[in-house]
Amino acid sequence: MNREAVEDFFYHEAALLDAWDLDGWMDLLCDDARYLVPPNDVPDGDPDNTLFIIADDIDRIRGRVKRLKSRDAHAEFPRSRTRRLITNVRILAHDDAELTVTANFSVHRFRRGGKGGEYVGRYIYTLRIEGGAFRIAERRAILDAEELGGLSAVSFIL
């Protein structure tokens, strides 16, 4: 498993999310996956003792996706248009079963009426190798902004 394979996986995931194929995205997750967005002031914090923006276990990821597929997820209806640019991919550690990978992201979000913004930061993924393919055990999206500010919400999958 080399960097190119990881990049291909990230580009595939980004394409699914930008297309709002949330069921397709769920298929990339392990059964015990976690999705984390730490608070801007404690980017390396632990969700067990720090108030995060998002700290989902797999059950809440499923609940979040179910919600986002509804017309009643008002913050995402009509859905935001997003475009994800993912770069600077580096494998930080790996063994036969698991990799720790980081990448930079710039996620552009657009809503009708000019609202939206640029979510800039870095990912830290734990990827597991299951049946010869990557599965996401944990994805942590760390925002660089000092505060969320005008971005207002992380209402889509960042």
Added chain:
Amino acid sequence: MDESGEIRHSAVMKKNPYIIDNPGGNDFRLNRETLVDPEILVAERDRVFDQCWIYAGHESEVPKPGDFQTRDVGGRPVILTRDGDNNVRLFLNTCRHRGAKVCREREGNTKRFYCFYHGWSYRNDGALVAVPGDDAYPDTFDRSKLGLKDVPRFENYRGFWFASFNPDVEDLEPYLAGATEYIDLVVEQSADGNMEIVSGVQEYDIGANWKLLVENSFDDYHLHSTHSTWLEYMKDSGVNIKVPKGLLLPKKGIGRDLGNGHAVIDNYNFRGRPVATWISIYGEEAKPAVEAAKAELVERLGEERAERVANTNRNLFVFPNLMINDGSSVTVRAFWPEAADRMKVTAWALGPVGESAVMRKVRLDSFLTFYGPGGLATPDDVEALEQVQAGLTSTVKEVPWSVMTRGIAKDGEQLNSDELHLRTFWRRWNTMMTGEAAATETGDTAEAAEAAE
């Protein structure tokens, strides 16, 4: 107010009144200009925010001497710190020399605040202790009069510190009026009465007038339509969300006027509460800890009081811009207008000092299910407020009034889904802005609410 302020304000006053308040005629209307007009915001800064007590921070944020936090309070940059004598202080973050901020870090611990511009430095009790090249100053230069400036008034109630920029404001405790009862209920969760702000702050903007967040933060009328996806999530997690006849929420709750513009919705719990009611999303491993927390409350407070502390959800509004929501977790949320159509929101989680790791985890997890910019509910509130602002801003001429009469014809108690508590806020706001006395409605008095309990 200065002369130009008076002129501005009288210009505002030539328009329609801010509210039409006639409870006897079952009428309460809000002038939408109050949510739009920048001149009204200018008047609010002077007549509301600079007259009241404004939440500044919690004692737990500066636990040790020298600890500090910087933030804006009442529109001013301030340093919240604990000085060498263990006193919690709130200084205006501006050098007495030329005005630069003397502290630019978010938080930390220091003995001195240092202005990098010309090198003046101040001890953490505010005293000016170093002035480079002070031999150039005349004899009249008096260091003792040039310390960091304290805010005019700074007092606390049970660890919650408030500032006022009005030197003549009444003391904090009488100002808080009936709100103290509800702060007590929050603090009594803790065995030794010590609560703390948890690490991690949520700071986000909403493109809406600040008063819309006052309304939204304890408006249970919107729960079903705005938060149906959250209710669905709770239902999927095994929570009974069936609504009995006559109610809009699964359990009964009432709105109360607490005096001085403060108000509350006081609800029987229908969802999980980390201090009392385990639900499956907390996980099996948390069940003993939640049950032990409840047992500790019963042991300490007795069955009845423990039930009150543990099994009611209370969204407390402290006039003019603080919400303490004690529900699925404890949220402390303050907000500040940047413009008539934009506010900055700061939200913290509060928990008992020394609670177990399992309980802390459940508390934070429970917070995030509903609240915050990534929660399953708050983003929809943000969207709602921004849609309100977008909807009414340019239509004020054609659609000048909002209708806010839910519950107004009732005798006695009003429900959390009525609007007594919203009218309570608007009446106080109107009185501060105009000097007009506020109307009272039948269900309005604390006696009526108590009799109904």
